[in-house]
Amino acid sequence: MEVAAQSENRVLISPPKIGEILLYFTAPILLIVAGFFPIVAILIIPAVLPPLYLLYRRFGPYLPLSCIVVYGSVSLSLDYNILTVVYSITLFFAFCGTAVCMQFRPLQYLPAVTAAVCFAVVGAFVGVGIVRGAEGVPVGDIAAKYVIGNKDDRIISYFARDYYDNEKPERGQVKLKPTDDGYDDAAAKSFSKFVKDEIEGYVWYYCIHCGAMLGFVGFFTALFVNGRVKGRGSSQFCSRVGDMKLPRAFLWTMALPATVTGILLGVVGGYDALSATVMHAFCTLPAAFGCYTLLGFFASLFKGKAAVAAHIVFVIIGIAAIVFPLALFILSILGVSDCILNLRFWTEYIKNT
Numbered sequence: 001m002e003v004a005a006q007s008e009n010r011v012l013i014s015p016p017k018i019g020e021i022l023l024y025f026t027a028p029i030l031l032i033v034a035g036f037f038p039i040v041a042i043l044i045i046p047a048v049l050p051p052l053y054l055l056y057r058r059f060g061p062y063l064p065l066s067c068i069v070v071y072g073s074v075s076l077s078l079d080y081n082i083l084t085v086v087y088s089i090t091l092f093f094a095f096c097g098t099a100v101c102m103q104f105r106p107l108q109y110l111p112a113v114t115a116a117v118c119f120a121v122v123g124a125f126v127g128v129g130i131v132r133g134a135e136g137v138p139v140g141d142i143a144a145k146y147v148i149g150n151k152d153d154r155i156i157s158y159f160a161r162d163y164y165d166n167e168k169p170e171r172g173q174v175k176l177k178p179t180d181d182g183y184d185d186a187a188a189k190s191f192s193k194f195v196k197d198e199i200e201g202y203v204w205y206y207c208i209h210c211g212a213m214l215g216f217v218g219f220f221t222a223l224f225v226n227g228r229v230k231g232r233g234s235s236q237f238c239s240r241v242g243d244m245k246l247p248r249a250f251l252w253t254m255a256l257p258a259t260v261t262g263i264l265l266g267v268v269g270g271y272d273a274l275s276a277t278v279m280h281a282f283c284t285l286p287a288a289f290g291c292y293t294l295l296g297f298f299a300s301l302f303k304g305k306a307a308v309a310a311h312i313v314f315v316i317i318g319i320a321a322i323v324f325p326l327a328l329f330i331l332s333i334l335g336v337s338d339c340i341l342n343l344r345f346w347t348e349y350i351k352n353t
Contacts (some may be wrong), residue, residue, distance in 0.1 A: 020054065027051035027067055035075035038083040039155045045087050045212055046322060050221040051277035053098055061099065061153050068092050072083060082135070082146060086127035090211060093123025098218030102226060102327035109244045113289065120212030125234055140200030144192040151188035160184075160191035177346040205280060207228050212285045213322050216292075220318070238311060242297025246290035255336060284332040288321060291335030301351070 030048045052064040072088030075081065097119025104112040128139060135142045136179035150156050161178070164187035169175040176183045199206075220241070232256050258278050265275035295314055302310040320327040337343070 020058075022062045023051045023054055024058075027055060027064070031067060031071040034087065035071055035078075035084065036336045038075075038081045038087070039150070039153055041083060041087050042210065043323070047220050048180040048227075049094060049098065049214065052095055053218065053221050054096075054225055056099060064095060065092070065160045068095065080213065082131045082142060082195065085131050085134075085318060086124065089127035089130065090123040090214065092122060093126065094120035094211070094214040094218050097215060098222050101219050102222045104238070110247075113216070113244075116222075117215030119214045120215035120218065121208055124207035124211040128203060139203050140196040143199040144196035147192040147195050147283070148188055151184065156186065156188075156191075160187040163187070163194060165189045168320055177236075202276070205277040209283050209285075212281075215290065217322070230238045230294065232340060238314065240296075241293050242300045242344070244293040244296075245337065245342075245344060246286065246338055248342075250286060250290070251336070251339055254282045254286060255339075277321075281325075283336075284329065287332035287335030287339070288328050289335070290339055291331040291333075294334070294343060301347075302305075 025261070027048055030051075031046050034044045034048070037044075052067060053066070055064040068088060068091055071091075072084060072110075075084045075088070094116075097116040100119065101112040103114070131142060132139055135145075137145075147156060149158065154274070161184075163177075167175075167190055176186050222277040223240065227240065256294050262275040262279040262283075265271040265278070295317060299307070299310040299314040318325070321331055322328075
């Protein structure tokens, strides 16, 4: 990794500005927050990757890797939490993938983003595997145990209560009211059963989804930071992203086989989780990436103040795709449409007519 760090202007030439120095401190601060609040750390970890990569470009790999190691070791020594294990290992792999993906040539964006995503996904699987081995029980039971053990957490309590209140009681079962004794225990027990079934069926899906999102964040972060090092502004960044069009071969090599496989698994029955995982990994995620590059192309068309607004919208849509599955699904549909219709070509055609 040190060789990779030395290539392509590893050390920033100009002295760090105040804004850059402040960004250095965001990484440890965010990691401290993630350590204290592991329930919400899944939303914090993607925000940690950009300042970690900036530290990597300025100082090399040892400082950001030390931040990750300290985050994991200190958090686990103070309070063993299975989520911290998964997040720290996934972040470690995602950071390594981000460093590796930028060693490809600029035109080799597909291998680059694939490397970033694969590293992060493997990290998620390794993290879950370590927890599974340490606990010695299936991941569904681990998740259910975690819910019961942390039932007093405000976030878990909120979702447990919401699930229990909307759950239809089984025949002969008495549903407790919030004012009744034992309500919190009943809600946590009911919610833990739901979480157990969900994790047992969709653990592969969630590992692939979260790992891919982290890999995309790392790839675009590295692309932006490296561009800034070379004196390229945000408009050139959007232009570079806009050139990363998915080849039409994606339709018959990945999207179509994944769709057919997903439909067949759904028809057979009993493989809903596997069907959703295949569709998500080989169709939804790549197509969403293709759509996001299309948005970068549209953002690069604006000039002046309108360009600033377009770039802000570009970033907001990316954050929305990470946080909201519906936004990611919509992007994937548009990505497939772009792959079929070549919207970039028609946009340029209309623009120049």
